[in-house]
Each structure stands twice: as structure tokens, then as C-alpha cells.
Amino acid sequence: MDVNVKLKPSLSIEAFYLFFIITSIQLGVGMMGAPRYIFLEAKQDSWISIILAIIFSLIVLFVMLYILKQYENADILGIQVDIFGKWIGKLLGLAYIAYFAGALLSVVLTYIEVVKIFIFPEVSSLLMGVVLTILIIYTVLGGLRVIVGVCFLFFLLTHWLLLLLIEPATAINFDHFSPPLQASVTELLSGAKASSYTFMGIEILFLIYPFIVNKEKTKLPITIAALWTGAIILLTTVITIGFFSPEQLLRREWSVLALFKIQTFTFIERFDYIVVAEWMMVSLPNMVLLMWALTYSMKRMYKVPQKVTLYTASIFLLIGCATIEKHYHIQKVITIVSDNGFWLIFVYPILLLPFVLIKKKWKKARKV
């Protein structure tokens, strides 16, 4: 397996789209329930936790970028093999594959559950799974350019939802944030960790980097992307905590969606129906990118054709949808993914950095 990726120029994308790729994979189903989980840990100081999380994810992003820049045109799978050798490198690659598969499953399951709770209590999970899988397969078959197009287009088509938060934002009670600075450092940190499921997705940079044409311009889009995601999560959390009293918030699983409920127009009551349907557009880029990452990693590491992985993974995904239906089980999948993902995405790159630097020095020394 080559460390560096060789690509046809027709497959490459501009650095500018990294912004949309990273925000699309970060803003998905996670943010619907995030405020409650953060609030559970950090209470009225949740906003500090989120700011910590933003700073931390920025640091991780720059560490990732730094690692990638040590190589000519490599992705994480190649780098791991280069550093740890074939066997350990591939084993670590397998960890990424497992994470992509798990994250994909958790996202699909969560969206299906939300649809069941808000719109169709009696719809079969399998049918919903089929609907989503058709869209995923159709997009991934189009290749990376279509996937990036989906991220870009759906980003533009979903961000109007933010306007619907104006009305709940006017009804914020600032008393819910006082007294400030009560949480201890551990509470703040565990609040930040609770938000990790939402902030996940930056690992896509590790895979997509070789596809970027103008690599020197990657810094700006990824910084803005991390800030944008952070700002939106901060905004929704602040509004949610300000809008609901602590008791109400603890009772509401999908607190962000509940915010949209109070929005009414003269021609549409109950806007949350539209929002939940529209959320398909929010979470689809998420699923598509994870599926692409899964198929692409399989091809990179084991030379399995992407189509084979795509269809096999879809079948497993459907089986997962049909069997995992209970709220408890879904929560368990999410917890497993977010706990393991936390280490893989936010901690592992920082651990990897010294190895990369040592390897680089060693190579230089050998050359001299």
C-alpha cells in the first residue's frame, strides 16, 4: 500500500469546499440533543464547556493538518502504515473503519428515532432505513464530487432553519445562566466531552486531504468551519438553556427540535414537522460522508472495490435499522460511538504527532 495517494486531476476538489464538508459532517443529528447532555454536566456554565470544546477541536484540526503536511499527498491510513509498519498501521486503520461504520449506524438510527418520535410513531424502521439507504447509495455512486456537491447544496438549503430560532431566542430567560462560573473545571471538561459526539467529523480531513487541489489554502476553510459549527452549537445551546427551565430541559431528549415547536405562521402551525423532515437534508451529508469514508478506507487498505463495500455496508445498515429499535439500544450505540470516537478523533491525533516528528527526524538523519 502506498503512503501517498495518486489521483486523477478530475477527482480533485477545491480547498474552499472543506468548509462545507466539515460543517456538514459535524452538524447532523448530534446537535439535536447536544444541549441537554452538556447541561447535564456543566449546568448554567455549559457555554464555557462549548467554548472549550471549540478551542480543543481547533487545536486537533491544526495538529491533523500539521501531520498531513509532513507528507507529500498522504491520508491517515497511509501515514499510520508509514509510521507503525504494515501490521499495526492496518490495525489502526481498521479502528477508523469500525468508527466510520459505527458512526454511520448511529446517525441513521438517531434520525429514524427522531422521525418516529415527532412525525410517524408507527412507521417501520426498516422502511425509513430503506429510504435513507437509497439516498446514500445514490449519492456515493456519484463519487466524491457529487458527495461534496450534496454537502454544499444541502448546507445552503438548510441554514434558513436558523431564522426559525429568532422567535425562541426572544423568549430567553437570562436568569437560567446565573449564577455564572459555578461549575468546577472537571465539570466543564466533562461538559466539553459530552459535546464530543456533535463535534465529531473533523477526522474526515485526514481522508479527504489528498483530494484537495490548493493545499496551501486549507487553513482558512477548516478554521472557519470549526468556528461555524461551534457558533451554531453555542447558539442553540444558549437558546435552549435560556428557553427551557432546567426541569423542562432534563425531560426533553431532543431539546433543539422542541424549540422549533413554538414557531407558528398564519399558514403553517407546528413547524417542527417541517423541521424534522428538513433535518433529513441536515443529516444526509453526514451519512453520505461517513459511508464514503468507509468505502474509501476499505479500498485504500484492502483494495476492496468501493461498490462492493457500499452495497455490503448498506445491507448491514438495513439489518441494523430493522433490529435496533428500542430507545435504550440506540442510546447504547451512540454512547459506544461517542466514547470510542472521542479517543480516536480528539486524542489520537495528538498522540500521533510525536511519532510523526520522530519519524521525520529519523528520515532526515538517514538522508544525511
Next chain:
Amino acid sequence: MRKGHKRNSSNIFPIKIDQLEKLMISKFENNDDLSFTVFHHQNKNIAVFYIPYQVTPDKVDNLLLKQLLENKTSWNTESILNKMPLSSGKKSDRMENILEDLIKGCVFVYVEDEDEIVSYSMQTIEKRDLSKAETETVVIGPQVAFTESLTTNLNIMRWRIHSTDLVLEKIMVGKRFSREVRLIYVKSIANETDVNTMRQRLQDLEVDELEDINVLIQYIEDSSMTIFPQFYATELPDRTSYAISQGRIGVLMENSPTAIIAPSTFFSFFESTEDLYMRWNTGSFLRILRFIAMFISLTLTPFYVAAVTYHFEIIPTQLLVSLGQSRASVPFPPIFEAIFLELMIELLREAGARLPTKVGQTIGIVGGVVVGTAAVQAGITSNILIIFVTISALASFTVPSYLMGTTIRLLRFPMILLAGMLGLIGMMFGLCFLLIHLLRVTTLGRPYLSPIYPFRMQDINKVLFRLPQAFQGKRFASFMPKDLIRFGKYASKKKDIDE
């Protein structure tokens, strides 16, 4: 055909006149059309032959025969070519060339025992006059439309674009009945890759005949599996010349009153040249209106079906009451009701298109008003749905391209079915699928959704809305023309108040 016969096409000249006559008649076995006359002039036998209805008889008599017989010279091939006051003279000696030209409307003159035969093109083509555009009507701007005659169309194109840079490349397409196709572009502007792709597609085409340019489109478009048209077919010369001057490529074909414009993105089907002729703000308003209309046309009826079938909570209470009253007597589920009405509108449209104009209007009134009212009174449909269906039908007709309008109307049916099955989720599935599909379609190898994706900031003001002409100094960057700049920016000084 040409290759196989080349060996038999030996030179038959020189030949005796009566032999030539026999030969020609034998070649036209079943036709009595050939007019073969022999004149005796200055001791020489001269044969003149042609197909009467393919040539202009006046011209033959006045310009050719009069000169031929009144002149005292002793004719041979060279002297005919030199002295006859006609410009289209041509020598030839191959049998099949003669036959081909004869069919096209040439008059042949042969002086006995000469080595070559002289032909004059005096063809007459029956054609209609220029008329107003019928399918793409415009309120302001040039009204003239293309006709079936290629020469007329080329003539129109030439007088619309006065430039030596304008290339009208001739390509013959079709094996058995070959047709003349013209590839039109401005050499200094059009993207070379696009021109080459188009030329390649036309040259590689191996079909025996092409009925019309709309058939040609289906042969050369990028994907035949998509429902969206990938090339704009227009009958408006001003639209074509505008596109060509922007660096795009036009294609005209013999016997077709339509031009192809390529590449055509999704958004170009919503542009009308009228937007250019209007002031920028009204033009922008109309264009945005069309996009909204398309969205309404696609989602209004499905939304009704979804809301009434599954999510009546989203309908405001007051509306729900009146909706309930109007639907109270309807015995069918909403999806059936909606599909029934949509089909009825399609029936009316199709009948209106097939029937003569005068009858068509009557049918429209009968169908629309009488059947609509009766359907509500009979309790088959609710009158609110009638309003929705009519609005969405009207909205679909705002699209300047008839092909795109039809596509959108057709897409409504799967949307209604999806809404009937899964409510809003089904609708959202339909919309997502459609968008992903649009992302995958290409036109002449370029992305269909450009300039939205791949994103080209400088093209947005030409596509989604229009800025004033002073801001239109650049051509479409999405099509990558050779020369991007149309004109430099106006030097505008910022003025303070009272200066």
C-alpha cells in the same frame, strides 16, 4: 455508400447524346421526372437535362437556354463555363456526382463528345416565410423564429452576429439519408474543449437518418436516463445568438426550425432573453418568480396530500375547518383525489395542444370551468385542491422552455405518490433524490447545476437574478470561454452630494 461505389464510378465521358439519354433514363427507372432536351446549335448537339420541380423554370429558360441558343459561339465545356452569365457553374465527370446534384436541383448542359459536363445550381426549395415564434412567445424583443430552411436560418444567424469569427461548421450526419448539420460558435470566445466534444459527438454518430433536431439531441446528449433536458432547444434566433456570443455552441440542422444550445445548465432553462430586454430589477423579479413557480409547481399538491393524509396538525385551525368542510363529502383518499385532478389538467393541456386553436380554447373552458365545478359539486374533489392544482399547473407554464416545463409537470406525479406514502418524509426524500440527481447530471461534460455547484460567484448575478448591465462585463465563467471579458468596467466616480 460512397466507398463501395467508387470503383464503378468510372468516367463515362465522352459519350454520344442518345447514349447519355438512355443512360440517364435507365438510372431513373421508375421516374418520369427527368426532362431531357436536345438542342441543335452551330452544328453541335447540346443536351440539357434536369428535374423540373427541383429547379426554377424561369431561370432555366431565361438565363440558360436563351444565352445558349441565341449566342453565335460554338459551344464547348470551357466556353460554356466562361461565357455563360451564371455564377454557380461546375464541371463534373462522375456519374454519381451527377445523379446526386440532379436530385438536389442542378441543371446539366452537355455538349456532345466533350470530356466533361457542366452543371448549374438552379434549385428551388419550397419554404415558408419567416414567422413569429409559436412555442416560445415573447412580449418584447425580436419576434422572428427559425424556419425549416437551413439557408434561411444561417442567413438569420449571420445577420445577427456580424463577425468573421463566427464559424458555421458543416457536418453531414446520417448514413442513408444524410442531413446537413451546422456547428455554430464564435472562434475567439467559445471553449475549444466544448466545441471539440460537440463536433466529436456529431461526427461519431452512426444512424441511418435523423427525423428532426430534437431526435439529434437525444442521440448526442450526455445521458438518456435522466428526465431533465440537457440541451436547450429553441426556435428563437435572438436566444441562440445571445448564447453563441456568450461562448456557447449552437447547432442547426437542415429541415428543423429549432436550434440546439449547448452546454445548457439547469438554470439556463429558466432564463428568457426577455429578462435581458427588461430593466435589471424587473428582469430579476421575473426570473426569481419563475424559480418560485417551479418550486410551487413541484411541491404544492404533494404538500396538500401529505398534510391532509398524515399531518393535519400543521394546518392552521381556521383553514382546517374550511378544508374539512370541503373535503367532508369526498369519498376518496387525498392521494387519489390529487392524482385524478392532476391527470385531468394534463388531459386538458394535451387536448389543447392537439386540437386546432379555436376548438382548443373552447375545450379549455369546458374542461376547466364546467368539469371543475361539476367535480366539486359531485363531491369527487374538494375545491381547495382544485385551487392548488390549478396554481401548480399555471406555475409550471412560466418556465420559458417547454421541455423543462413538461419535465417539472411529470415530476409532480412521483412526488404526489411519495407524499401519499410517507407524508413529509416522502416529499423530502423526493426532493433530496432530485437534488442528488441534478448534481450527477452533466451537460456536454459540464456540471448541470453550475454555477451553484461548482460554485462560481461571478456567475450568480447572471443566473439567479440580474444586476445592471454595467456589472455584466464578464461572460459565464462556468462555461470557461476563451475570452472572459465582454467589456471593461465603467469608470464611475463616486460623487458627493451637491457637486
